[in-house]
Amino acid sequence: MILSTKGRYGLKAVFELSMNYGLGPVSLKKISSKYDMSESYLEQLFAILRKKGYIETVRGPQGGYLLAKDPKEITVGMILRALEGDITTSECISKEVCSREAVCATRVIFEKIENSINHVIDNITLADMKTEKYNLLEENNEQESIS
Amino acid sequence: MILSTKGRYGLKAVFELSMNYGLGPVSLKKISSKYDMSESYLEQLFAILRKKGYIETVRGPQGGYLLAKDPKEITVGMILRALEGDITTSECISKEVCSREAVCATRVIFEKIENSINHVIDNITLADMKTEKYNLLEENNEQESIS
DNA sequence: GCAATCCCCAGTAAATAAGTAGGGTATAGT
DNA sequence: ACTATACCCTACTTATTTACTGGGGATTGC
Numbered sequence: 001m002i003l004s005t006k007g008r009y010g011l012k013a014v015f016e017l018s019m020n021y022g023l024g025p026v027s028l029k030k031i032s033s034k035y036d037m038s039e040s041y042l043e044q045l046f047a048i049l050r051k052k053g054y055i056e057t058v059r060g061p062q063g064g065y066l067l068a069k070d071p072k073e074i075t076v077g078m079i080l081r082a083l084e085g086d087i088t089t090s091e092c093i094s095k096e097v098c099s100r101e102a103v104c105a106t107r108v109i110f111e112k113i114e115n116s117i118n119h120v121i122d123n124i125t126l127a128d129m130k131t132e133k134y135n136l137l138e139e140n141n142e143q144e145s146i147s
Numbered sequence: 148m149i150l151s152t153k154g155r156y157g158l159k160a161v162f163e164l165s166m167n168y169g170l171g172p173v174s175l176k177k178i179s180s181k182y183d184m185s186e187s188y189l190e191q192l193f194a195i196l197r198k199k200g201y202i203e204t205v206r207g208p209q210g211g212y213l214l215a216k217d218p219k220e221i222t223v224g225m226i227l228r229a230l231e232g233d234i235t236t237s238e239c240i241s242k243e244v245c246s247r248e249a250v251c252a253t254r255v256i257f258e259k260i261e262n263s264i265n266h267v268i269d270n271i272t273l274a275d276m277k278t279e280k281y282n283l284l285e286e287n288n289e290q291e292s293i294s
Numbered sequence: 295g296c297a298a299t300c301c302c303c304a305g306t307a308a309a310t311a312a313g314t315a316g317g318g319t320a321t322a323g324t
Numbered sequence: 325a326c327t328a329t330a331c332c333c334t335a336c337t338t339a340t341t342t343a344c345t346g347g348g349g350a351t352t353g354c
Contacts, residue, residue, distance in 0.1 A: 076256055
């Protein structure tokens with residue numbers, strides 16, 4: 001599995017904040033119960049995202065978390081990288097110096113895989129996900145309240 | 148990291164076999180020492196690939212491993228999937244039934260990531276890697292013996 | 295002032311990754 | 325036939341990562 005629960009939970013939770021953008025904070029409890037995640041675990045993920053500047057918090061009753069920027073300005077890649085670290089295939093690319101760098105054919109493959117993933121996640125914003133969601137709803141003739 | 152050593156070692160080793168396609172078997176010792184991998188560990192990876200029909204063996208002295216098919220007929224995807232299992236992002240797609248399937252916007256993202264990876268690895272054969280390698284060699288004005 | 299909420303750090307159980315170890319079987323060359 | 329070379333197979337092990345759990349502390353709206 002490419003993504004751990006960090007990335008998967010994190011993206012779902014942030015998307016939830018995105019759906020509530022402009023409508024005030026959403027509490028941890030709401031999100032974690034809606035998606036059946038551990039509250040404390042999700043809290044730790046949000047702490048990471050807060051430090052990176054993607055979300056903000058309001059403490060006290062009726063407090064919670066909210067997106068720090070417009071959903072148009074936050075990409076899926078930003079969230080996934082914050083939580084999972086850089087998407088890499090091989091240390092050969094990111095850290096290690098390959099002993100036969102110039103002739104390493106597998107390195108080329110790994111780079112292609114990485115590039116294709118990065119291309120996908122860097123070109124989808126939270127706003128795009130919202131649009132996509134409504135398209136899905138329409139396709140399935142379903143209804144759901146937004147808040 | 149997307150790939151474990153299984154996929155990374157395995158692909159490099161199989162590529163080595165591919166470079167020796169038609170020239171007789173290559174021993175485990177040669178490959179593992181060339182790429183600085185554990186011999187016994189690589190042996191286990193080769194056992195998997197043999198059972199899947201991608202490589203064959205010759206026992207006894209001067210024995211070793213060889214590709215079971217033409218490099219044109221083996222894709223990177225075949226090797227990586229044999230060793231790493233299916234490339235998935237989320238259980239939501241592969242196993243679990245998502246409780247809100249129709250409206251799961253993150254699922255769409257995960258599918259896009261998976262599709263882009265699969266597209267890359269299913270469209271590169273070992274023969275392509277070989278070509279790529281010579282291109283790299285040319286670019287760098289380097290020389291290297293093939294066997 | 296108190297309950298809801300975020301904040302932060304520490305520990306932990308389970309799974310996975312990445313090997314190690316060691317005995318067995320086949321076979322080419324002598 | 326012997327022997328060295330090589331693959332074959334199963335089991336064990338160690339380190340790391342994952343996915344939490346727990347608990348005390350700080351804020352703040354009512």
